[in-house]
Amino acid sequence: MTDIIACIDGSRSAPAVCDYAAWASQQLDAPLVLLHVLDRALYPQSDDLSGNIGMDSREQLLEELARLDEKRARLAREQGELTLRAACQRVVDAGYAAPQAMHRHGNLVETLMEQEENIRLLVIGKRGEDSTRPSQLIGSQLENAIRSMRRPVLVTPTEFRIPRSVLLAFDGSATADKGIDMICASPLLRGLPIHLVMVAAQSDRHRQQLDAAAERLRGAGYETHTALLSGEVEDTLLGYQQEHQLDLLAMGAYGHSRIREFFIGSTTTTMLRRCTTPLLMLR
Known part of the structure; x- marks a missing residue:
């Protein structure tokens, strides 16, 4: 139970998550890990689409769908890597020690559970990248993450302010x-x-x-x-x-x-x- 793990994505909350996680890392004198999880439900690795189209569909269509799915997943991976790189640079530019970057493909909650024994504090934004509706006040995975974890969780707003009280x-x-x-x-x-x-x-x-x-x-x-x-x-x-x-x-x-x-x-x-x-x- 050593690391501060911060969940990073492309949402408006991500900069504040970086800042609060860096602050917590300094307060606790603990290593900071920036985590990005590519949701396998949105970007599956398998190219087997035969169950998604009719038996009489043409082989050319199947191949085209597979290529499009592969390209979409590749672009998402690249975007995730760029997001992590920018987050790491933000932490360093703020004067904190360079964090570790962790890129995973899977489910966020399952990934956090796999890492739980190493987590001292989890830092996560109130609304994630998939929370697009104005009426959606909290992220779709936030409650599940908090319920599943047996570690303290710091939920951040979209703006950073050093806590004074x-x-x-x-x-x-x-x-x-x-x-x-x-x-x-x-x-x-x-x-x-x-x-x-x-x-x-x-x-x-x-x-x-x-x-x-x-x-x-x-x-x-x-x-x-x-x-x-x-x-x-x-x-x-x-x-x-x-x-x-x-x-x-x-x-x-x-x-x-x-x-x-x-x-x-x-x-x-x-x-x-x-x-x-x-x-x-x-x-």
């Missing part, structure tokens, strides 16, 4: 407690003031949970502010973040089953769609 959402759960441990042990957010916010009923139990978590953060050297607030979780967190102009939001990801989320919705998915700052998902 953090909102850490806390709900007293085992996932939230693990997130506190991760932040205390990691240098990623070191030196940044943390606003620890719990959205729950006003009670002695919730206040005690919040204060205990804050003390752990303070013991690790973090300037920590606390708030116990009432209201709808997503609206309250985003409202607090905007009011205090906090640059990064951190929270546990997908703490409930898919069945429960089907009936009541997912706070994680809602925050992914609505948050306009980088969002650190703690797993």
Whole structure:
């Protein structure tokens, strides 16, 4: 578990992904790997198209389709290589150490799972190259990547801004407690003031949970502010973040089953769609 892996494509998010990944690499003093995955569903390697046309189709048509498919895949590979080269140059021009480039052909989530044991932090844009519809607020593979990974994931907006402050959402759960441990042990957010916010009923139990978590953060050297607030979780967190102009939001990801989320919705998915700052998902 050593590398910062950044998912690079041709989307508007790619420059910010480079910048946030380079920042994280410096904070963690960890190697940076820029990853581009050529989707095999869009660019298959096989030239066997016989199942896609009728039995009585002409051999000339089959050969032409195969040539076109091969040319399309070759151009996509070349574009991916150019994208990676430009991303590497962006990181170097910003004054960071030269990253490693990794080009793969396959499925993004499967590729990330293959690399998971080497991943310390995954950096990925909110909307990828295939997210073309204005109504598509998050990328088609983003949720699957976050659900599948057992590593922290930093989801980036389209513009880079060095984080100067953090909102850490806390709900007293085992996932939230693990997130506190991760932040205390990691240098990623070191030196940044943390606003620890719990959205729950006003009670002695919730206040005690919040204060205990804050003390752990303070013991690790973090300037920590606390708030116990009432209201709808997503609206309250985003409202607090905007009011205090906090640059990064951190929270546990997908703490409930898919069945429960089907009936009541997912706070994680809602925050992914609505948050306009980088969002650190703690797993």
